[in-house]
Amino acid sequence: MSTSENISDVDAMFYSDWEIAREKAQGDERDQQLASTMAEELLIYPNLPLEIRASCHLLLSNGESHFVYHARQAYRAYDRLAYLEPGNPQWDDLAELASWLVFELLTQQREGKRLDYGIFEPLETESDEYIAEATLTTESQEDSDDSDSDDDDFLSEEELDDEEMVDVDVQDEDMRDGNYADEDELYCA
Numbered sequence: 001m002s003t004s005e006n007i008s009d010v011d012a013m014f015y016s017d018w019e020i021a022r023e024k025a026q027g028d029e030r031d032q033q034l035a036s037t038m039a040e041e042l043l044i045y046p047n048l049p050l051e052i053r054a055s056c057h058l059l060l061s062n063g064e065s066h067f068v069y070h071a072r073q074a075y076r077a078y079d080r081l082a083y084l085e086p087g088n089p090q091w092d093d094l095a096e097l098a099s100w101l102v103f104e105l106l107t108q109q110r111e112g113k114r115l116d117y118g119i120f121e122p123l124e125t126e127s128d129e130y131i132a133e134a135t136l137t138t139e140s141q142e143d144s145d146d147s148d149s150d151d152d153d154f155l156s157e158e159e160l161d162d163e164e165m166v167d168v169d170v171q172d173e174d175m176r177d178g179n180y181a182d183e184d185e186l187y188c189a
Contacts, residue, residue: 071102
């Protein structure tokens with residue numbers, strides 16, 4: 001973690017609490033639970049420094065509930081840090097790690113190896129469900145083409161050609177700049 005010499009008392013408290021949570025995360029199950037609780041409590045603060053926010057989300061992505069959400073938030077925060085500090089390779093590496101983690105967690109969840117417990121309602125600006133649905137539909141369509149089976153649950157190639165799909169990369173690029181897509185833009189036209 002990079003800390004500057006001129007940080008406020010509040011930021012110093014955040015860094016101190018994060019260091020304690022990080023140390024607890026290396027301990028036994030009880031300490032890990034305490035670290036998760038501390039990370040959740042830190043995320044309540046709107047003025048939490050971005051690098052601590054990213055680290056808290058990364059720690060919580062190892063939990064049993066909302067892990068995909070936390071992994072995606074860690075990726076977004078580290079990606080934003082890399083954008084704000086282009087000369088710092090640490091943020092690029094952490095953004096790449098978080099991106100890989102999101103992919104792995106979604107794969108494990110899709111294969112039924114890991115279940116996300118708890119009820120979680122994403123913010124209106126979040127597009128996790130849409131992205132996951134689009135990914136699952138695309139991959140399922142490829143699988144059904146390989147097996148030559150007719151499955152009414154998926155769109156045919158002709159129906160897919162007729163649908164206008166949202167470009168997810170453009171959407172994520174807009175989010176990086178702080179511009180969130182309208183809810184209408186998240187769905188097929």
